[in-house]
Amino acid sequence: MLALAAPVGAYEAITVKDGGTVTGVVRFVGTPPTLSPIPVNKNRDVCGDQKPSEALLVGPDRGVRDTVVMIEGVTRGKKGTGDVIVDNRNCVFVGHVTAVVPGDRVRVRNLDPILHNTHGYLGQPTVFNLALPNKDQMIDITKRLGKPGVVRVLCDAHPHMFAWMLVHDSPYVAVTDAAGAFRIGDVPPGTYKVTMWHAGFRPKGNDKDGRPLYDEPRTVTKELTIAPKATATVEYELR
Template sequence: MNMIRTILVLVPALAALAAGPALAGDIVGKVKYAGTPPVPAKIQVTKDQAVCGKAEHVDESLIVGADKGLKNVVVDVADPKDGKKMPPAAKKPEIDQNGCKFIPHVQIVPAGQEVDIINDDGILHNIHTFPKVNTPFNKAQPKFKKVMPGVFEKPDVVQIKCDVHSWMQGWVVVAGHPYYALTDASGNFKISDVPAGAYTLEFWQERLGKQTKPITVPATGSVTADLEYAAK
């Protein structure tokens, strides 16, 4: 009888452990830009004016909000110890060529998950990748080929360009684990369910580079990790 009682107690406890980290917290914060933010430069459209010139193009490499919050900063835990892999996204990631821009300008995709490369413009584009780790590709995408597949197998930071329209560029950050976030238009971010412990937090911004910050995640609740990039 005692053995049966012990088993009945252990089974739900083991199930809870299997469901997720028992001791895990969130990392929240805001990334800001010090000093006076530069006005985004206007980009001259030099080709396919009928499609590409419908809307104004500006440099998106440094977008600073009204309260100096920095958009599109990638934040990640540099040294997670639980061995978890980034799960596939519920909706397949997309690199959309729309209005002769890459949309979104910066995105995080799981390593190994297929990405849809979309041509919404009905003109010739090409997607040219400049990875550090993955195999590069350079593919033409004529107007009749609306969707092409692509995949980034390994964690990486990949710049993408269109050789047909020289002003077009974007970034794909390939994630190998789930502890990543991208700052919103106000510079805010949140990384959820990080196992409790001490880590190094990485911040990457395409123009301002990388910064790191030591952090200790609590067993419950959240820890705040704000960062300010120096003006350049």
């Protein structure tokens, strides 16, 4: 579990002058494991019989989707203005991995005609536990995400459903796209630690509810210098 010490409220939004950009890619090295589909044990008329595992998504050029890259130690910088929505759609969470930063509005929505119960854990403690019985129902959880860290998101009604939400202490964070690429802009010039986080992907059996378990998250940290109005590039390997 990734531990982030500073409270979200410690970050100060300012106008960034001469900000730089960090770009890069996360690539898988070696042979990706074959991940079995996840059986559905409830509401199969809506959800289907099984869902593909999203624990490891590798593209044609070996780019890894849904990896989080964050710049550490930025206490003053650009304002976060995102609108983050985690959907229950076709009985999976969309997105599977999301990043939340100071200034974001965060909501959970049910797009299915069945009950979903979206339950978020920061370690062991519950940070939100939401019953969404109605299609198109949406609940704001912004105020429940005041502490940085990794939130594991489950559906108590459907054990095949799980996702991840990383709450960072600044807006300098990104989730890789289908090509494994990311971009973080308006970075105050300086030297920083830039950390890659992936939730883990090698199967480790199932929990008591039949939910698949995977190995521990992977983290890799590199030091990177960002010059004024310049672009710095960093690459990571997952294996």
